[in-house]
Amino acid sequence: MAKPLRVALLGCGVVGSAVARQLTDDAADLAARVGAPLELIGVAVRDVTKPRPESGVPPELFTTDAESLVSNADLVVELMGGLEPARTLLLRAIEHGAAVITANKALLGADGPRLYAAADARNVDLSFEASVAGAIPLLRPLRESLAGDDVQRVMGIVNGTTNYILDKMDRTGAALPDVLAEAQELGYAEADPTADVEGHDAQAKAAILASLAFHTRVSSDDVHCEGIMGITDADIRDARKIGCVVKLLAICERTPDGVSARVHPTLVPRSHPLASVHDAFNAVFLETALAGELMFYGKGAGAAPTASAVLGDLVQAGRHRVVGGHGPRESAYAELPVLPIARTQTSYFIRLDVLDRPGVLARVANVFGAHDVSIESMRQGVRRSEEGLAILQLVTNQAADESLVATVEELRKLDDVHEVSSVLRVEGM
Amino acid sequence: MAKPLRVALLGCGVVGSAVARQLTDDAADLAARVGAPLELIGVAVRDVTKPRPESGVPPELFTTDAESLVSNADLVVELMGGLEPARTLLLRAIEHGAAVITANKALLGADGPRLYAAADARNVDLSFEASVAGAIPLLRPLRESLAGDDVQRVMGIVNGTTNYILDKMDRTGAALPDVLAEAQELGYAEADPTADVEGHDAQAKAAILASLAFHTRVSSDDVHCEGIMGITDADIRDARKIGCVVKLLAICERTPDGVSARVHPTLVPRSHPLASVHDAFNAVFLETALAGELMFYGKGAGAAPTASAVLGDLVQAGRHRVVGGHGPRESAYAELPVLPIARTQTSYFIRLDVLDRPGVLARVANVFGAHDVSIESMRQGVRRSEEGLAILQLVTNQAADESLVATVEELRKLDDVHEVSSVLRVEGM
Known part of the structure; x- marks a missing residue:
């Protein structure tokens, strides 16, 4: 000794x-x-x-x-x-x-x-x-065990507080403010929950994950970040109707043009391994060239x-x-450009309140087509007949985020569209 | 360079x-x-x-x-x-x-x-x-990331072939020989599937896992091993009725008296993270003193x-x-005794065909009590009225395996018991 x-x-x-x-x-x-x-x-x-x-x-x-x-x-x-x-x-x-x-x-x-x-x-x-x-052994596996493989994608539930809140909303149907207050009482959320619910905690973690996974440098400022405060119980219900659950994900991707890293509420199919991560648990799902799909699951805090x-x-x-010897050094040899969110490929779930009149669907579909965004699925929700409105729920195929933003902007201007009442990204379909 | x-x-x-x-x-x-x-x-x-x-x-x-x-x-x-x-x-x-x-x-x-x-x-x-x-980064996390923690329990689906077979039986209701033949056709099972279906492949892996997890020496010969060939579609249906799924698990435990390592078909509650490991995927679930519950999921072969x-x-x-430097050496400083299966604490699921007559339940319950085995739950199955038989399905609380073996032996001798038609261990309740 x-x-x-x-x-x-x-x-x-x-x-x-x-x-x-x-x-x-x-x-x-x-x-x-x-x-x-x-x-x-x-x-x-x-x-x-x-x-x-x-x-x-x-x-x-x-x-x-x-x-x-x-x-x-x-x-x-x-x-x-x-x-x-x-x-x-x-x-x-x-x-x-x-x-x-x-x-x-x-x-x-x-x-x-x-x-x-x-x-x-x-x-x-x-x-x-x-x-x-x-507690999840994650960075060492990324830096060492997978050093002979190429990581292509990281999707992680890396903030326990927001997972607790979203999971509780999904399980009970309660609204976010009520669940947040309860989480604060139980000690799952801080008195000032900003860093968690605005996504900043996950944002820093996404930067670390992207750097390690892709052998390049990504800082927190490079990570597009949206928190969960805008998520309503209606969003959770809509997600459920299309077989999804809402999770705050840190998503890091390697593409031919560079890397992207982002944090935002995301619809995930219930069949996806990340969908069954409940309470304040964390989990990180990886896609690699050789190993394929991997997931690491455990407690993220405490x-x-x-x-x-x-x-x-x-x-x-x-x-x-x-x-003697030492652990791995920073591995940033790849020196990859970091893509802005505008150029990141994503899918959108969009809920529209539209006027219930002939030709609406065609005019809505036209807007998508004009921006080269194809529609993966569409369903018409319960009509609020007293107002003469119908609800359309659409899921798009993957497109550049800027095209999706432009599509939504134009939808808002359409006479037929009373309100674009929800826009959420979808992953893992 | x-x-x-x-x-x-x-x-x-x-x-x-x-x-x-x-x-x-x-x-x-x-x-x-x-x-x-x-x-x-x-x-x-x-x-x-x-x-x-x-x-x-x-x-x-x-x-x-x-x-x-x-x-x-x-x-x-x-x-x-x-x-x-x-x-x-x-x-x-x-x-x-x-x-x-x-x-x-x-x-x-x-x-x-x-x-x-x-x-x-x-x-x-x-x-x-x-x-x-x-492909799952597992041994390095065990040897390095968790070197500051104490692993208490390892439960792993470490053989893809048997998981494919059991998962298919669970999803389709098919019988084992049919599913095995199909797995062989698809290349998920070898022409000679003995090493997989008899559990020997998982047995060697359990020895490696127990050695690393507990800083001691465990060889394949120390690992109690039962394969899946005795699993019937009736077992799968029974499991489903009590909210469980059948998995071939490698289970390694640290107890006050030493360590135990075993491989056998196991009923696992559907709410347990291991229950949702489908197809030929592998997953290893750990319980540690500090980190709590961890799971590693991915492809086990290919x-x-x-x-x-x-x-x-x-x-x-x-x-x-x-x-310079080197990876971790064998860490066997703990030198713990390996307990035989007889002294391992487990729970049993037992299906009995009993004569449908007064006092049966009491006489059956007496046998459990005589061996200090307590009954966690009991349900009476569909009567096969034409034979005058009833089916009893029992789940015991944890007891030494030798007590459970003795209980089953005595049940077989009971006049009321026509047949002990299934005995399976249960974990993760």
């Missing part, structure tokens, strides 16, 4: 506490797997006087001097979140030759390449399994699940300290 | 051909990911004159002299299968300092520790992702999917050649 490895922990919230607790409770197993004991040398927090009994950390190990702490560690685990001071501390840790483990998707999505370059220059590990889909991913990275980084 | 790494291929069947083809077609990507070109220096086959156009291998690279070939390689990929000469060749390759990649579950299940020890002594990689669940796993291992082993 080699000499102990010095571990520094930045942040001691629920995940940090769970990691610290395991370092004590599972010390013998972890040492056997690393080939050296993991010794916690300090935990950087904002307030050292705050009691954190669940962490099991002796009070003298808490410090506000994160800078000194990271300069003395072999392995630094960052669980503070946010861009600063996390970025500065990680760069300092790397500068001092420490391997770093982080769950910070916002930082990686915004400024990953800078961290990768620093770790590369100092020849240390930079690992971040916990940053996407929590103290213990996230700690599982962090500790897995910690054991690997520790092993590398003991036996 | 480092100097080329010499790759030797042992065997050139469908998987070997797919690997060779990718080494040519995807050479630039693979080199970028490894940090060095992968150069195929030879392919060992039994008959060099047999044309193998799909492999794209130049005829002069084929050789019958596998021993010389492995002595000159940096990386050896073994896809011959069977115990010999695969074992001798892998040991020789390791002796010469080559990293080895194999898909040979039979060899690993029977004699893994000998290979691990040899690779350890020579400090080279021994990788075998393709040996279990084909040329391209298996090649994906082999090439992933090849890229990793190549990277280690270039940057």
Whole structure:
């Protein structure tokens, strides 16, 4: 057994506490797997006087001097979140030759390449399994197991809060505001749920996934993002009628022209493996050249699940300290252009309230035809006879998103069209 | 870019051909990911004159002299299968300092520790992702991503042929012999399907999974194994009636007393993620201390999917050649006893044809009680009134398998019991 490895922990919230607790409770197993004991040398927090009994950390190990702490560690685990001071501390840790483990998707999505370059220059590990889909072993399989294959498509449910909300709406028929309020009460959604429901959390994760999957650089800003706040119980019912369920998906694609990455509410057929991902679970569905279809399923958040991913990275980084070598570096050799959403191929579900008069269907169909968008299926909904309106529900075949946008714009101008009451993308048909 | 790494291929069947083809077609990507070109220096086959156009291998690279070939390689990929000469060749390759990649579950299940020890002594990689669940990145996640967690349970559909058969029986109501014949016609089952339908293929995989999951040694001989040939369409219908589906599962468990590993047809609730694994797909469901429930889903066999796993291992082993270090060694520090099936905790589904007379239920229930087996649920099936018989279907709570065996033996002796017509284990309730 080699000499102990010095571990520094930045942040001691629920995940940090769970990691610290395991370092004590599972010390013998972890040492056997690393080939050296993991010794916690300090935990950087904002307030050292705050009691954190669940962490099991002796009070003298808490410090506000994160800078000194990271300069003395072999392995630094960052669980503070946010861009600063996390970025500065990680760069300092790397500068001092420490391997770093982080769950910070916002930082990686915004400024990953800078961290990768620093770790590369100092020849240390930079690992971040916990940053996407929590406990699910996903980034390591993408970076290592599938390194001999070519990933073509990634479709992921990578935000548990929004999946909980959409799944609950689907199961109970309730409206979004009610389900959100309930989710907040149960702790599935934050008091300020913006990052989740507006899709920003998934957006950062999509950037990380696309970068790893396609060996190129994609930042959060490259990812088109739409949240779930516009989803109504009527949308959920419409989805059900055409055999679909609504999910907030992160979708990353490799096309002949480059890569695309986007986050938006999506109709998914109920027969698709992603459709049966319920509650706050996460799942990522991959399509690759050789392996075909793969899916990874598990818990995307929570103290213990996230700690599982962090500790897995910690054991690997520790092993590398003991036996030499290092984990995968940034693999961005492909240098692919990132396509804007306008050029991404998608399908639309469109619900129209139209005037119930002769020739309407032909005039509506003409608009689609004029933009080279073909209609995959059409159904006429319940007539609201008192208003003289009919409801049309259409699903298009794949077309460039800009053509679909133009189609919808023109539909809105049509005299026959009272309202375009819903537009949602469809995948996996 | 480092100097080329010499790759030797042992065997050139469908998987070997797919690997060779990718080494040519995807050479630039693979080199970028490894940090060095992968150069195929030879392919060992039994008959060099047999044309193998799909492999794209130049005829002069084929050789019958596998021993010389492995002595000159940096990386050896073994896809011959069977115990010999695969074992001798892998040991020789390791002796010469080559990293080895194999898909040979039979060899690993029977004699893994000998290979691990040899690779350890020579400090080279021994990788075998393709040996279990084909294309699904599973062994690397188990060995690396979950190295900071404790796996408690593994339940896997790891044989595509039997899943195809059972799924087809469930969907069509057809009998096993008919479905097997059709599977053979379609190429989903071999002309001699013994290894699949008797469970031996899954047995070797269960040994590999249990060893990796629990950091201990489990060989194929330690794995209790029952195949699917006794499964009738009546069993499938009974399963359906209680909301279950029949799957051939490899189940590995960590208990306070040790580990157990077994393969048998199993009733699984339709709400369980494994229940919706259709056709010849594989999936492995894990329960861990921290991550909770995880599932990995994908193709378990086929040329391209298996090649994906082999090439992933090849890229990793190549990277280690270039940057130093090595993949995980055998981790068997836990040295846990393997429990016999008799001591394993399971539940049973039991179908009894009983005489339709007063007091039967009480006498049947008494037998369960006498063996400390509690009944979870009971339903009385359609009476075959012409024979004066009733059908009882019972599901027990968990009990030691030996208690369940003793219960069934005593039921068979009961005057009231005309026949114990089905006994199947139940999991995941």
